[in-house]
Amino acid sequence: MTIFLFNFFSWSIFIIFLATLSLLFFWTWSTFKSKVPFIPVSSKTLKDIEKALDLKDDSVVYDLGCGDGRVLFYLSKNKPKAKYIGIENNPFPIFLVRIYSWWYKKKNNSDIKIIEKDFFDVDLSNATHIFTYLYPNIMDDLLPKFDKELKRGTRLISMSFHFTAKREIKEIELKRGKYKLARKIYVYEF
Ligand SMILES: C[S@@+](CC[C@H](N)C(=O)[O-])C[C@H]1O[C@@H](n2cnc3c(N)ncnc32)[C@H](O)[C@@H]1O
The missing domain is CATH 1.20.5 (Single alpha-helices involved in coiled-coils or other helix-helix interfaces)
Structure with a gap:
């Protein structure tokens, strides 16, 4: 024995x-x-992200590089009628988001769509809100696509990184430790 x-x-x-x-x-x-590593945003910032996005029931929300999908899952709990789309091209977070998505669907009624693609190849013209937590150079590379595709009034929230050639309408300083990541939110309107 x-x-x-x-x-x-x-x-x-x-x-x-x-x-x-x-x-x-x-x-x-x-x-x-990947050019941008999978570093999920701190769960402590989710409430601030939600506030900055200011969603409505008919919002169409994209998370470009959605990682494990934590931002979208959090948002959909409080605004289940809005549409949520995550785009991701890295196999590891895709694996995680697929498992969470399956679990979440079992427990809640709202559904989150995951597109396994490079976000440069996805048409974003139906977006009303976009969330990004990427890198400065990627933000600048994405700007021409946003200018071309996004409809007037689309709100974009970027955690930590801003565009070089576009001015934010608001900059929100988060109350987080000096050495913590994700300390600033930039709000843009297209
Ligand atoms: C810093 S993580 C942020 C994850 C998530 N948005 C969050 O806030 O928790 C950036 C993510 O973007 C993804 N990513 C980077 N470039 C991408 C691309 N061109 N297309 C799709 N996903 C991309 C990475 O794989 C990574 O998971």
Whole structure:
């Protein structure tokens, strides 16, 4: 009996170790493939993001590079009638968002659409609201696409990074520690 328990215990530890190692490998490999790494925004900023977006029931919200989808899942809890679309091209967060999405759909009624593509290749003309947490150079690369596709009045909220060639309508300083990420929200209107 003792030997059986010992074997069971050591095999369990070994399997957990292998699973952790595989996830770490998957994360590292997919991060190096992408120009912008998967760094989920802090859950403590979700309320501020929601406030800055100022959604309505008929809003169509995109998260460009939605990661594990936490922003969209959070928003849809409070405004379930709006439409939510996440775009992601990195296999690791896609894996996570698919699992969360399945779980979320089981528990809630609202649905979130995930597009597995490069966001440069997705038409954004039906968006009313856009959320981004990317990199400064990507923001600048995206600006011509936004100028061309977005309809008048589309609101864009960028966590931490701003455009070089477009002025924000508002800059919101979040009350977070000096060394924390995601300390500023830039609000734009197109
Ligand atoms: C800093 S993370 C932010 C994740 C999520 N928006 C959040 O706030 O928690 C940026 C995400 O954008 C994704 N990404 C970067 N470039 C992309 C592209 N061209 N098309 C689709 N997704 C992209 C990355 O894979 C990464 O998951």
